[in-house]
Structure formats: C-alpha cells, structure tokens
Amino acid sequence: MTDPGFVVAGYTITALVITAYAASLRARMRRADPTRSLRNRDG
Amino acid sequence: MSFASPTTTHLAAERRGPGLLRGAMLVLVKDLRIEASSRVVTNQVIPFAGIVLLMFAFAVDPARQSLQGMAPGLFWIAVVLAAVLAVSRATAVENENGARDALRLSGLDPAAVFLGKVAAVAIQLVLLEVVLVIGVVVLYGFPIVAPGLLPASAAAPTVATAAAGVLYATLAGAIRSRETLLPLLALPVLAPVVLGAARAWSAAGEHSMGEAWRWVQLLTIFAAVLVAFGVATYSGLLEEA
Amino acid sequence: MTGWRSRLGQLTDLATVGALGTLGYLALVVAPPDAVQGDAQRLMYLHVPVAWLAYLSFGVTALASLLYLVPATRSLRWDLLAGASAEIGVVFTGLTILLGSIWARPVWGVWWTWDARLVTTAVLFFLFLGYLALRQVPAAPHVRARRAAVAGLVAVTDVPVVHLSVIWWRTLHQQPTVLNPELNPQIHGVMATTLLWGVVAFTLLYVTLLRHRYRLAGLEEQREELLLHQAVLERRGIAADPLVPVLSDAQSLPDTQTLSEAQR
Numbered sequence: 150m151t152d153p154g155f156v157v158a159g160y161t162i163t164a165l166v167i168t169a170y171a172a173s174l175r176a177r178m179r180r181a182d183p184t185r186s187l188r189n190r191d192g
Numbered sequence: 193m194s195f196a197s198p199t200t201t202h203l204a205a206e207r208r209g210p211g212l213l214r215g216a217m218l219v220l221v222k223d224l225r226i227e228a229s230s231r232v233v234t235n236q237v238i239p240f241a242g243i244v245l246l247m248f249a250f251a252v253d254p255a256r257q258s259l260q261g262m263a264p265g266l267f268w269i270a271v272v273l274a275a276v277l278a279v280s281r282a283t284a285v286e287n288e289n290g291a292r293d294a295l296r297l298s299g300l301d302p303a304a305v306f307l308g309k310v311a312a313v314a315i316q317l318v319l320l321e322v323v324l325v326i327g328v329v330v331l332y333g334f335p336i337v338a339p340g341l342l343p344a345s346a347a348a349p350t351v352a353t354a355a356a357g358v359l360y361a362t363l364a365g366a367i368r369s370r371e372t373l374l375p376l377l378a379l380p381v382l383a384p385v386v387l388g389a390a391r392a393w394s395a396a397g398e399h400s401m402g403e404a405w406r407w408v409q410l411l412t413i414f415a416a417v418l419v420a421f422g423v424a425t426y427s428g429l430l431e432e433a
Numbered sequence: 434m435t436g437w438r439s440r441l442g443q444l445t446d447l448a449t450v451g452a453l454g455t456l457g458y459l460a461l462v463v464a465p466p467d468a469v470q471g472d473a474q475r476l477m478y479l480h481v482p483v484a485w486l487a488y489l490s491f492g493v494t495a496l497a498s499l500l501y502l503v504p505a506t507r508s509l510r511w512d513l514l515a516g517a518s519a520e521i522g523v524v525f526t527g528l529t530i531l532l533g534s535i536w537a538r539p540v541w542g543v544w545w546t547w548d549a550r551l552v553t554t555a556v557l558f559f560l561f562l563g564y565l566a567l568r569q570v571p572a573a574p575h576v577r578a579r580r581a582a583v584a585g586l587v588a589v590t591d592v593p594v595v596h597l598s599v600i601w602w603r604t605l606h607q608q609p610t611v612l613n614p615e616l617n618p619q620i621h622g623v624m625a626t627t628l629l630w631g632v633v634a635f636t637l638l639y640v641t642l643l644r645h646r647y648r649l650a651g652l653e654e655q656r657e658e659l660l661l662h663q664a665v666l667e668r669r670g671i672a673a674d675p676l677v678p679v680l681s682d683a684q685s686l687p688d689t690q691t692l693s694e695a696q697r
C-alpha cells in the first residue's frame with residue numbers, strides 16, 4: 150500500500166467508527182425508551 | 193444524603209473492636225487457618241504454578257540459554273496467574289454462608305480486614321514464590337547472583353499483587369462470573385508488577401544493582417499506593433450486600 | 434426536556450458534524466504534505482485528537498468516580514457519567530491504537546513497537562474494558578456505582594506507573610530504534626492550525642457523544658426500574674395487565690434529570 154492508501158484507510162476507519170458508535174447509541178436509546186421497551190419485550 | 197442504614201450506624205456507634213493491627217492479625221490468622229484446613233493453595237494453586245512453569249519451557253526453545261534469560265519474566269507471570277486464582281479462592285470463602293456479613297458485623301475495622309487479608313495472601317504468595325524459585329533454578333538454570341536482592345525485590349511486587357488481588361476479588365465479590373471477570377480486572381493492573389519485578393531480577397542477574405533498586409523503589413511506591421487505596425475504600429466494598 | 438436545552442443539543446450535534454467535516458477538508462486538502470513523512474503525516478490530524486479524546490474521557494471517568502466516592506458529593510449521576518465517559522474512552526482508545534498502527538506502518542515500517550505511549554495506551558484499553566465488564570454485572574445501583582468507582586480510580590492510578598515502567602523498560606535495555614518523537618520539529622503553520630482544529634473538533638465530538646451516552650444511561654436505568662417494578666407487580670398478582678400502571682408511571686418520569694433527582 151502506498152502512503153495515500155494508509156491515509157484513506159485511516160480516515161475511512163475513523164469515519165466508520167464514529168458513525169457506528171453514534172448509530173449504536175441511537176439504537177440503544179430507542180430500545181431503552183420506557184414507552185417502547187415494555188411492549189417490545191412482549192412482542 | 194446518608195447511605196448508611198440505621199443498623200450499620202447503630203453498630204458503628206457500638207463498635208468496640210480491636211485496634212487496626214490486632215484486627216488485621218485476627219483476620220490474618222483466620223485466613224491462614226482456613227488455608228491450613230482446606231489446603232487449596234498448597235494442593236492446587238502451587239501445583240498449578242508448577243505446571244505453568246513446565247509449560248513455558250515447552251513453548252520456548254529448550255536450550256537453556258533462552259530459558260535462563262526469560263526466567264524472571266516467566267516466574268512473575270506464573271506468580272501473578274497463580275495469585276489471581278488464590279485471591280479468587282480467598283474471597284470465595286468469604287462469600288459463602290454469609291461470612292461476609294459476619295465479618296462486617298464483627299466490629300473489626302474494614303481497613304484491618306483488608307490488611308489482614310492482604311497479609312494472608314502475601315504469606316501464601318511467598319510460599320508459592322519459594323517453590324517457584326526452586327523451580328526456575330532447577331528447570332531453567334536461573335542463576336541466583338544476588339541472594340539478598342531476590343527476597344528484597346520480591347517483597348514489593350508480592351504486596352502489590354496481594355493488595356490488588358484482594359481489592360478486585362472483593363469488588364467482583366459475589367458476582368457469578370467472578371472467575372472470568374477477576375483476571376480481566378486484575379491482570380492489566382498488575383502489568384507493572386510483572387514488568388518491574390522481572391526487570392529487577394534480570395538487572396540483578398546482570399549485576400546492575402542500581403537499576404534493580406530503581407525498580408524496587410517504583411514497585412514499593414506502587415504497592416504502597418494500592419494498599420493505601422484498599423485501606424481507604426474497603427469499608428465501602430465490604431458493606432455491599 | 435425544556436425547549437432551549439434540546440435546541441442547544443441539536444446545535445452541538447450540528448456544530449460537531451461541521452467541525453469534523455472542516456477538519457477533513459483542512460487535513461486532506463489544505464494542509465501540505467509533510468517533508469519527511471509525506472502524506473502519511475495527515476493521519477496525525479486524526480490520531481492526536483482521537484488520543485486526546487480518549488484520555489479526556491478517562492480523566493472525566495476518574496473525576497466522576499472520585500466525586501462519587503466522596504460522601505459529600507455522592508450521587509448516582511456521577512456514576513452514570515463515569516460509565517458513559519468510560520465507554521466513549523474505550524471506543525476511542527481502540528481507534529487511537531488502530532490509527533497509530535496505520536500511521537506507524539508506512540513511517541516506522543512496523544505495525545507495532547514497544548514504545549511507552551503505545552504500551553500504556555494498550556494497557557489502558559484493557560483496564561477500561563475490565564471496568565466496562567464490571568459495570569455490566571447486574572447489581573443495585575449504589576453497589577454497582579461503588580464497585581465501578583473503585584475500579585475506575587485504581588485503573589487511572591495504574592496508568593502513570595505503567596507508563597513509567599515501560600519507559601524504563603525501553604530506555605534501560607534497548608535504545609528505541611524506530612521511534613524518534615522529534616521526527617518533525619518544525620511544524621508548518623497550517624499544519625499546527627489543522628492539528629489544533631482537530632483537537633477542538635474532537636473535544637466537541639466528545640461533548641456530543643457524552644451528552645447522548647449520559648442520557649442513554651439515564652434511560653437504561655429508568656428501564657431497569659420499570660422492568661423491576663413490573664416484575665414485582667406480576668409477582669404480587671396485583672396488576673392483571675401490568676403494562677397499564679407501569680406505562681402511566683413511565684410517562685410521569687420525563688427525563689434523566691428528574692430520575693436522578695428522584696434517586697438522590
């Protein structure tokens with residue numbers, strides 16, 4: 150891999166990690182929503 | 193906000209326990225008695241450390257030279273792994289039959305309980321280390337060049353290992369996944385112990401005493417910090433249901 | 434949640450996205466390639482701010498743990514904050530190591546080296562993985578909080594000792610071969626600005642993530658309580674349809690703020 154390859158990889162991975170973490174927060178937030186969670190548990 | 197329940201406050205007021213050192217002695221003697229009758233460390237933990245020592249030799253070139261160089265590091269890894277098992281056992285005893293409650297209600301200063309348990313674990317570790325030193329000398333051909341430095345530099349890492357072990361084992365307390373959680377918690381904290389103690393012994397082997405003492409100093413400070421931390425926080429940890 | 438608060442929150446979210454986007458532009462387009470390291474040096478504009486974010490997170494965890502342990506300031510809020518910050522810290526410590534590796538490969542020629550900062554960061558990563566595992570063990574809120582606070586503080590106390598011992602380990606035995614921290618003593622003005630901007634952008638990212646993660650911690654706590662409450666009702670056989678009373682309770686507990694107040 151040449152230098153630009155490493156740079157692209159680094160920036161892509163960073164973007165992916167941040168996006169994935171934000172998405173996981175959002176998903177968990179939805180799951181933890183008290184008005185939803187109990188219904189989800191049953192169905 | 194006060195977190196103490198009415199009963200504990202009451203007991204604290206009534207507390208007429210023995211002093212710190214006497215309390216620690218009582219716990220120390222109690223733990224050693226339990227070990228004397230159960231023989232978990234002598235019959236299970238020490239043999240475990242022995243087989244670890246043997247397995248390390250399988251993993252590396254059996255030529256004596258490389259084993260000799262690695263002996264201090266392998267020795268301390270074996271000690272730390274065995275120590276995690278030993279403290280797990282030492283606190284498992286405390287979690288059975290409501291023994292923790294009994295300890296809490298005994299009127300002993302929690303700091304004394306902590307010091308006593310650390311001393312008990314440290315004594316058992318010393319026993320383990322004696323056996324393992326014989327092991328590395330015989331199996332790995334580790335030369336003992338400074339007989340005085342060996343015990344002196346083993347003291348601080350032993351106390352640090354015991355303190356961190358007791359602290360974390362109490363934290364992991366009655367948790368069902370204790371056996372897996374404890375190593376994950378304790379091993380990274382003990383990283384400086386393995387590193388420092390192994391370096392100190394290697395340095396002693398190379399006759400660079402100044403370097404060895406520098407490590408001993410660092411490890412002494414580390415041990416002191418861990419013990420102070422345990423003394424300061426143990427009462428809270430012991431109160432847990 | 435009051436209107437200005439959520440509005441401010443949205444603004445922070447937007448500002449964070451904007452700041453990160455600007456950083457990408459500055460780092461990849463505006464800043465010149467480094468004389469020695471070439472393009473690989475652009476990874477520093479991420480690596481340094483990400484590492485800063487990770488250390489900041491653990492610093493906040495330590496502080497919050499301490500505040501929890503001191504009886505005068507004891508509150509479950511500090512515990513939730515410590516947990517929220519530690520999780521972000523672990524994610525970004527992992528990213529720091531990853532980015533460091535990707536940078537080290539073209540510049541130093543290796544993915545990993547036993548440099549003090551690297552080793553300390555790796556140990557830190559494992560220390561806080563353990564911390565998060567400990568937090569996941571079910572327990573009464575104050576029991577868990579106390580365990581976590583002690584573990585968090587021990588972990589942070591461990592860091593300087595690890596760092597010092599690795600420095601000694603390396604310097605006393607082998608001279609560092611690949612690492613030369615003074616690789617790039619003169620930093621171009623634009624480069625310095627970009628790096629500084631990176632630190633600002635990632636600090637903003639930390640604030641944003643922490644805000645959401647802390648709110649999530651509150652919600653999860655609330656949910657635990659509701660499930661417990663529901664289980665108790667079912668056990669007692671009081672509620673034929675347990676959802677009805679519990680849900681009306683749930684709606685009367687609007688947000689984290691009130692919950693923490695209630696718990697105090």
